[in-house]
Each structure stands twice: as structure tokens, then as C-alpha cells.
Amino acid sequence: MNVQDEVNEFQPSNAAEWLLVLRDDPDDAHLQARFEAWLQEKPERRREWAQISHTMSVLRRVEPTQDTTSPVVLQYRAAAVRRRFIASVSFAAAAALVGIIWGPDALLRLRADNVTGWAETRTVVLADGSQVVMAPESAIDTDYTKGQREVRLVKGEALFTVRHDSAHPFRVIAGQLTITDVGTVFDVKAGGTVTEAVAVREGRVSVENVASHDAPVQLDAGQMFQVKAGKGVTDAIVPQEVGLWAQGFYVAHSQPVSEVVGVLSHYLRGTVLVHGYDLGAEKVSGLYKLSDARSALQTLADGQNARIWNVTPWMTILNR
Numbered sequence: 001m002n003v004q005d006e007v008n009e010f011q012p013s014n015a016a017e018w019l020l021v022l023r024d025d026p027d028d029a030h031l032q033a034r035f036e037a038w039l040q041e042k043p044e045r046r047r048e049w050a051q052i053s054h055t056m057s058v059l060r061r062v063e064p065t066q067d068t069t070s071p072v073v074l075q076y077r078a079a080a081v082r083r084r085f086i087a088s089v090s091f092a093a094a095a096a097l098v099g100i101i102w103g104p105d106a107l108l109r110l111r112a113d114n115v116t117g118w119a120e121t122r123t124v125v126l127a128d129g130s131q132v133v134m135a136p137e138s139a140i141d142t143d144y145t146k147g148q149r150e151v152r153l154v155k156g157e158a159l160f161t162v163r164h165d166s167a168h169p170f171r172v173i174a175g176q177l178t179i180t181d182v183g184t185v186f187d188v189k190a191g192g193t194v195t196e197a198v199a200v201r202e203g204r205v206s207v208e209n210v211a212s213h214d215a216p217v218q219l220d221a222g223q224m225f226q227v228k229a230g231k232g233v234t235d236a237i238v239p240q241e242v243g244l245w246a247q248g249f250y251v252a253h254s255q256p257v258s259e260v261v262g263v264l265s266h267y268l269r270g271t272v273l274v275h276g277y278d279l280g281a282e283k284v285s286g287l288y289k290l291s292d293a294r295s296a297l298q299t300l301a302d303g304q305n306a307r308i309w310n311v312t313p314w315m316t317i318l319n320r
Contacts, residue, residue, distance in 0.1 A: 159243035267293035270314035
């Protein structure tokens with residue numbers, strides 16, 4: 001089978017994959033016909049395609065230093081169902097108070113060279129000239145002794161831009177993953193809704209899941225590897241969106257409200273909670289401005305017919 005046959009046999013399974021395939025060969029009539037057939041199969045696919053197309057059109061107009069207007073949010077609307085939540089507020093307030101009393105994780109600073117606080121990003125230039133941009137509430141520990149180049153992502157998320165040196169491979173350890181760089185730009189997450197995740201913007205990386213006996217996975221630009229429920233999954237992504245948070249923006253594609261709120265919470269003081277599984281599980285898509293996370297949260301709430309309750313200066317609840 002030649003390369004063209006392999007391309008013809010490949011069947012994208014979501015809008016992000018179709019975006020990449022159509023971008024690579026926009027004049028292929030057969031490919032366009034397959035795409036139209038895919039759109040016709042399910043009504044929600046046109047909505048999914050419209051969302052990712054709109055997001056990409058916005059991204060093309062975004063410059064890192066540009067002061068944009070309120071976040072653009074595209075959402076799946078659900079019926080507005082009012083729910084009472086007074087009984088759970090006292091418990092949530094108590095949980096938030098525990099976090100305030102104990103404060104930031106003091107032990108984390110003993111395990112890491114660099115730690116960022118809420119709404120703080122930091123660029124760390126390593127000894128070899130490689131750069132690490134740390135997301136808020138993240139921690140890394142570096143080890144450049146004995147000729148090795150190793151960074152452990154203890155917590156959070158970081159964007160790596162690596163200087164290639166075949167004699168001294170650059171490695172990132174995040175939980176059960178070991179990522180070996182081949183001179184590239186890639187993003188790594190530790191914790192959150194997935195156990196660990198790696199996304200490549202440029203170049204190539206090798207990802208080894210030490211918890212399994214599988215062979216290392218090779219990732220190229222536009223690919224992501226993530227661990228969910230102990231299993232590794234590789235997906236196609238839009239490479240321009242990798243590490244977009246380092247420029248002050250966050251893109252969601254059909255992600256749960258709770259996951260988006262989790263990202264925004266790193267840019268807001270105190271604890272932010274989503275009350276109710278139904279609301280937290282609803283899917284939203286959009287481009288969010290992280291430097292104005294409060295407005296982004298309000299826009300998210302408006303789109304889901306939800307309300308924001310500022311229970312205390314240290315706790316915010318999103319509910320319906």
C-alpha cells in the first residue's frame with residue numbers, strides 16, 4: 001500500500017482530525033466528498049465543525065499582545081433547570097476554609113526548584129538554553145547533574161521549548177510518563193481530569209508510559225497522548241492551540257463545564273466550585289481570555305443559564 005492509499009483509507013473521527021486532513025489537502029474532491037458524508041451522518045457534527053472553524057478563525061486574528069474583548073464562547077445549550085443548593089453551601093464553605101487555613105502546599109516547595117502561584121506564569125531558562133513556561137499553580141524540579149537534562153513536572157502544566165542535543169537527551173517526567181524530546185515545542189500536564197497528557201506543537205517527542213509494558217509512542221506536531229483510567233490514548237489536535245495559555249488564552253472543544261472552570265480557577269482567587277453533576281458535565285466550546293478570568297467565568301455561566309454566587313471572598317459557586 002502506498003502513502004496515498006493510506007491517506008485515502010484514514011477516516012477522521014472528529015472535527016479536529018478533519019480540520020488537519022482538509023488543511024493538508026484542501027483541493028482533494030474525494031476527500032471533500034468523504035467530509036460531507038461524515039457531516040451528514042449525525043446532526044451534532046455540523047455544530048462541532050462550526051465550533052472548531054469559528055475558534056480557528058478567531059485564533060488567526062489573535063496576537064499575543066493584543067487586548068481582545070470578552071471571551072468568545074460557543075456552547076451546547078441545555079434546558080434551564082433551577083436547582084436549590086443551600087444545603088451544600090455550608091459544606092463547600094468549610095472545605096474552602098480548610099484550604100485557606102493550610103494555605104499553599106508548603107511541602108511542594110521542598111520538592112521543586114520553581115513553584116508558581118495563582119494567576120502567575122513564569123519563564124525558566126535552563127542551563128542549556130532550553131525554556132520552560134510554567135502555568136499558574138505549577139511546580140518543576142530540574143536535574144542537570146552528571147550530564148543529564150531532566151525536568152520533573154511535579155504539579156500543573158508547562159510548555160517546553162528544547163534545544164536539541166543528541167548526546168544529552170532532554171527528558172520530562174510527569175507522573176507515569178517519561179517524555180524524551182527530539183528538539184521541539186511541547187506541552188505537558190500532570191494531574192487534573194486526566195492523569196497526565198503531552199501535546200506537541202512542533203517537532204517530535206517519544207512518550208513512554210512506565211506503568212504499562214507498551215512500546216514508547218512517537219508523537220509528531222498536532223498529536224496528543226493522554227492517560228485516562230490508566231490507559232494511554234493518542235488523539236489529533238490543532239498544533240497552534242498547544243500551550244496557547246502561555247499567550248493568555250484557553251481553547252475548549254466540547255469539554256465539560258467542570259473542566260473549563262478548573263482551568264479558569266487557576267486565575268481566580270480562592271476556590272471555584274460547580275454545583276450539580278448535570279451542569280458540570282455539560283459540554284462547552286470557546287476561546288477564553290485568561291487575563292480576565294472573572295469575565296470568562298461570567299460568560300460561561302450566562303451560556304449555560306447558570307448563576308455565579310460569591311459566597312465569601314475566597315469561594316465562588318457556579319450553579320443553576
